[in-house]
Amino acid sequence: MRELYLLIFYILFSFSSSAQSVISGKTKDAKGRPVPGVSITIKDSYDGGTSDSIGTYTFKTTELGDKIIVASSIGYYTFEQKITLKDAPLNLDIPLKEEPNELKAVVITAGTFEASDSKRTTVLNPIDIVTTASANADVTSAIRTLPGAQQVGESEGLFVRGGTANETKVFIDGTLVNNFFFSSVPDIAQRGRFSPFLFKGTVFSSGGYSAQYGQALSSVLLLESIDLPERTSANLGISTVGVSAGYQRLAKDKNSSWGFSYNYTNLLPYFKVVKQKPDYFHVPEFHNTDFNYRVKTSKTGMLKFYGYMNASNLGLRRSDIDSSVLKNAFGLKNVNLYGNLSWREKLGKHWKMNLGLSYSTNTDKINNQLQDQANSKQTFINYPFSQKNFDIKANADLAVMKAVFERRLKGLSMFRIGGEYFYNKDKSDFSSDSVYQVNSHSSDNLKAAFTEVDIYVTNDLAAKIGTRVEHSSLLDKPNIVPRISLAYKVGEVGQASLAYGIFYQKPDNSYFIRTYRFNELQYTRATHYIANFQKVTREYTLRAELFYKKYHNLIKTIPSNNGIDSLNNAGYGDAKGFELFWRDRKTFKNVDYWVSYSYLDTKRDYLNYPMAMQPNFATHHTASLVVKKFVTKLKTQFNGSYTFATGRPYYNIGYNAPAKSYKIFDEGTTINYNSLSFSVNYLPNIGKTGASRFTVFVFSINNVLGSRQVFGYNYSYNGMNKEAVTPPATRFFFLGCFISFGIDRSDDVINSNL
Amino acid sequence: MKKILVLLAITVSSTILFAQSEKYMKAMQSNIAMLDSGYIKGNMAELSNNFERIADAEKTQWLPYYYASYCAVGNAFAEPDKSKTDGIADRAEQLIKKAETINGKENSEICVIKSMIASSHMMVDPQARWQQYGEASASNIAKAKSMDPANPRPVYLEGQSKFYTPESFGGGKAPAKELFIKALTMFDTFKPETSLHPNWGKSTTAYFLAQCN
Numbered sequence: 013m014r015e016l017y018l019l020i021f022y023i024l025f026s027f028s029s030s031a032q033s034v035i036s037g038k039t040k041d042a043k044g045r046p047v048p049g050v051s052i053t054i055k056d057s058y059d060g061g062t063s064d065s066i067g068t069y070t071f072k073t074t075e076l077g078d079k080i081i082v083a084s085s086i087g088y089y090t091f092e093q094k095i096t097l098k099d100a101p102l103n104l105d106i107p108l109k110e111e112p113n114e115l116k117a118v119v120i121t122a123g124t125f126e127a128s129d130s131k132r133t134t135v136l137n138p139i140d141i142v143t144t145a146s147a148n149a150d151v152t153s154a155i156r157t158l159p160g161a162q163q164v165g166e167s168e169g170l171f172v173r174g175g176t177a178n179e180t181k182v183f184i185d186g187t188l189v190n191n192f193f194f195s196s197v198p199d200i201a202q203r204g205r206f207s208p209f210l211f212k213g214t215v216f217s218s219g220g221y222s223a224q225y226g227q228a229l230s231s232v233l234l235l236e237s238i239d240l241p242e243r244t245s246a247n248l249g250i251s252t253v254g255v256s257a258g259y260q261r262l263a264k265d266k267n268s269s270w271g272f273s274y275n276y277t278n279l280l281p282y283f284k285v286v287k288q289k290p291d292y293f294h295v296p297e298f299h300n301t302d303f304n305y306r307v308k309t310s311k312t313g314m315l316k317f318y319g320y321m322n323a324s325n326l327g328l329r330r331s332d333i334d335s336s337v338l339k340n341a342f343g344l345k346n347v348n349l350y351g352n353l354s355w356r357e358k359l360g361k362h363w364k365m366n367l368g369l370s371y372s373t374n375t376d377k378i379n380n381q382l383q384d385q386a387n388s389k390q391t392f393i394n395y396p397f398s399q400k401n402f403d404i405k406a407n408a409d410l411a412v413m414k415a416v417f418e419r420r421l422k423g424l425s426m427f428r429i430g431g432e433y434f435y436n437k438d439k440s441d442f443s444s445d446s447v448y449q450v451n452s453h454s455s456d457n458l459k460a461a462f463t464e465v466d467i468y469v470t471n472d473l474a475a476k477i478g479t480r481v482e483h484s485s486l487l488d489k490p491n492i493v494p495r496i497s498l499a500y501k502v503g504e505v506g507q508a509s510l511a512y513g514i515f516y517q518k519p520d521n522s523y524f525i526r527t528y529r530f531n532e533l534q535y536t537r538a539t540h541y542i543a544n545f546q547k548v549t550r551e552y553t554l555r556a557e558l559f560y561k562k563y564h565n566l567i568k569t570i571p572s573n574n575g576i577d578s579l580n581n582a583g584y585g586d587a588k589g590f591e592l593f594w595r596d597r598k599t600f601k602n603v604d605y606w607v608s609y610s611y612l613d614t615k616r617d618y619l620n621y622p623m624a625m626q627p628n629f630a631t632h633h634t635a636s637l638v639v640k641k642f643v644t645k646l647k648t649q650f651n652g653s654y655t656f657a658t659g660r661p662y663y664n665i666g667y668n669a670p671a672k673s674y675k676i677f678d679e680g681t682t683i684n685y686n687s688l689s690f691s692v693n694y695l696p697n698i699g700k701t702g703a704s705r706f707t708v709f710v711f712s713i714n715n716v717l718g719s720r721q722v723f724g725y726n727y728s729y730n731g732m733n734k735e736a737v738t739p740p741a742t743r744f745f746f747l748g749c750f751i752s753f754g755i756d757r758s759d760d761v762i763n764s765n766l
Numbered sequence: 767m768k769k770i771l772v773l774l775a776i777t778v779s780s781t782i783l784f785a786q787s788e789k790y791m792k793a794m795q796s797n798i799a800m801l802d803s804g805y806i807k808g809n810m811a812e813l814s815n816n817f818e819r820i821a822d823a824e825k826t827q828w829l830p831y832y833y834a835s836y837c838a839v840g841n842a843f844a845e846p847d848k849s850k851t852d853g854i855a856d857r858a859e860q861l862i863k864k865a866e867t868i869n870g871k872e873n874s875e876i877c878v879i880k881s882m883i884a885s886s887h888m889m890v891d892p893q894a895r896w897q898q899y900g901e902a903s904a905s906n907i908a909k910a911k912s913m914d915p916a917n918p919r920p921v922y923l924e925g926q927s928k929f930y931t932p933e934s935f936g937g938g939k940a941p942a943k944e945l946f947i948k949a950l951t952m953f954d955t956f957k958p959e960t961s962l963h964p965n966w967g968k969s970t971t972a973y974f975l976a977q978c979n
Contacts (some may be wrong), residue, residue: 084852
């Protein structure tokens with residue numbers, strides 16, 4: 013019995029007195045640097061410690077025998093090791109290996125500007141697009157304040173690094189968009205069709221982009237549409253250019269949403285107050301409607317549909333350049349339909365799928381007339397007046413299918429494979445005084461396949477290697493290209509990237525529907541070389557980029573007495589330059605600004621150029637300053653932007669009959685371009701949580717100083733008369749009020765110091 | 767003899783159990799006692815690790831994971847390098863999810879932590895993240911209040927959020943003060959379920975209230 017009590021006593025005693033040993037050591041990463049904040053634990057015990065700022069740790073334990081020591085820290089692989097604990101001190105150094113981390117890993121940025129809401133620090137936010145003063149909520153106008161794009165005021169589109177607007181393609185949710193801009197009007201740049209509020213992510217690539225994208229010689233603009241809205245809401249807008257209304261419904265289970273909006277734009281009242289240089293016989297009028305439906309198809313899947321319809325009508329009259337008494341009247345009616353269906357889903361553990369389907373049809377009806385002072389139609393049989401009365405009905409259809417499958421490899425490495433199919437049909441019915449009627453059409457089946465791999469050697473070194481194969485039925489030729497880019501992290505926030513790639517683009521559809529001979533046309537081709545360095549933190553961004561681009565097989569027109577005889581691919585050119593970008597959110601309190609500068613040296617021999625020369629859409633120096641300041645007390649955001657560009661060359665190129673070739677009859681350089689813009693957003697309900705109504709007032713002026721802007725010159729047929737191409741009005745004013753019910757839209761503009 | 771053996775068995779096993787839970791109580795209490803000084807000393811990460819160790823060893827207690835998450839989110843707020851905040855807040859999120867899983871459901875205190883996690887993500891880039899995280903933070907405060915109207919912590923957090931919101935946006939010291947006063951009176955009557963259950967926030971509420979005057 014006594015033994016038993018002793019036993020019990022012994023057992024009880026053993027819980028209260030145990031041997032203690034001290035474990036200590038250092039934590040080190042792969043480069044031997046200390047890792048602070050590592051949790052070191054003896055598995056399944058309370059005993060452990062945390063490494064200090066120099067990586068040392070020490071703790072006591074009462075555990076004995078064979079145990080497992082575990083060390084873990086954010087951003088590192090968990091370290092485990094078996095140890096045997098005796099009643100003695102133990103010294104154990106802990107090596108830690110960095111875990112691949114999307115937020116910390118190097119990103120390939122050669123040629124790329126990204127605006128997204130991802131957790132990674134990006135150069136721009138989605139809000140930056142809509143609060144850039146000169147942009148008036150137009151995506152591409154905001155992009156024009158970044159390095160790489162030219163200031164071309166007479167024509168829509170992005171002219172990137174010596175490329176034409178046609179060389180930049182726009183993609184929504186992965187599929188190509190035809191007619192992204194409103195239909196062209198001679199000498200007046202048009203806006204993009206789509207509201208920037210539709211998109212949560214924008215990537216502007218000025219070169220060297222992924223094998224996923226093709227048929228763009230210079231640049232791609234990638235837009236990613238928003239997923240489900242935060243809440244159900246309705247909105248109303250009224251402005252100096254029109255009215256709008258919309259409704260967006262989020263299902264109760266927050267798994268799906270639908271919405272629609274309608275926009276009516278009529279510039280009549282505005283043109284009454286702000287006089288325009290052209291005489292508008294039909295003031296621009298636009299009806300826009302759109303519809304969207306988005307549904308979560310599973311925990312990881314999302315299906316989105318977006319449908320858009322636009323009908324517009326406008327007509328303007330200018331004095332005819334070939335005569336002192338006649339006028340030229342241009343009328344345009346446009347109908348555009350666009351639908352985009354996209355579906356992304358995870359397939360099993362490793363695969364991700366992105367499917368896209370889009371269709372668009374665009375019809376432009378153009379009527380051009382020669383008129384007298386009383387605005388009645390005049391008919392002449394002599395050249396060039398015989399060419400000035402005509403009607404065109406142009407129709408463009410495009411259907412796109414795209415499928416991308418992505419497989420996650422070890423760490424952050426990724427493998428991608430996919431295909432694209434484009435079907436386009438272009439039709440043109442042309443009739444004039446001299447030509448009874450010419451109906452022409454052209455269609456093409458373009459198939460493409462691509463594969464790409466993102467290799468992360470470490471968090472600090474990444475490569476993207478891809479290849480793309482295409483075949484156009486119209487050209488009946490395949491092409492295959494390589495795309496390679498590399499990125500290396502230099503220090504905590506710096507990184508260097510390189511990109512190389514070959515890019516093919518078939519000649520513009522419009523060439524195929526004219527009456528030229530186009531024997532043996534080939535793809536036009538460009539080769540890009542880009543070197544980039546960037547440092548990004550939340551406070552500032554510094555970016556520098558060098559590029560060289562070589563053009564091959566550009567389209568050349570072969571002249572004859574009657575105009576253009578045929579086309580070939582004898583054109584060529586190159587572009588080189590450097591670009592700088594600096595953004596600073598810290599130096600001046602509550603002020604965020606960026607500066608961009610582009611130097612471009614480009615020459616090309618294409619179309620009717622008699623030799624390789626600087627094209628009329630390119631200048632050497634372009635610089636922009638964009639400033640944003642939110643004044644909390646006034647609940648107002650002030651935005652300013654200033655853009656400067658040196659003059660662009662202009663040419664009067666004509667047919668030199670004796671030599672049977674093109675000749676420059678006159679040339680020059682336009683004056684420098686200056687534009688100062690200013691906008692104010694006033695948000696009276698900002699910050700009122702629970703407010704059912706949210707109002708934004710917007711006021712903006714483009715070209716506040718009224719600087720004279722000349723985009724080029726038009727020449728009369730005989731070259732005797734020369735007229736400057738200028739904006740339709742010196743300044744553009746905008747005043748609008750947008751009310752949203754049931755949703756607090758303050759997030760769009762809220763101050764960063766809140 | 768048989769009786770003695772049974773007695774022995776009962777004594778030994780209950781002693782082990784008692785010792786075990788006493789060890790748990792002691793470890794929890796000593797770490798909870800360090801919470802208030804944790805912010806000042808800047809060792810919230812270390813405290814979070816301590817609680818996580820207890821949680822991992824215990825496996826059936828939600829409170830150590832709760833405190834591990836509370837300390838982690840405190841560390842996320844304290845971290846001066848904003849590029850690290852998201853990673854720490856994500857860690858806090860994992861820990862509070864473990865607490866929720868063990869507890870079997872959400873409760874008022876868990877919602878309080880979730881609101882703090884959302885706020886810490888928001889602080890990284892308020893302008894761009896307000897919509898997503900501001901909403902999540904506010905809705906978790908509302909949830910915490912409805913799940914336990916006597917809990918003073920969501921009221922304190924609401925006051926803090928008002929405190930940091932500019933006056934012209936409907937925030938400021940005046941509305942914050944009202945909430946801090948209300949929270950303080952609630953702290954006076956609040957009784958935690960056990961000595962280990964959450965009972966933090968009174969001193970910081972008093973601190974903020976002093977700042978409002």
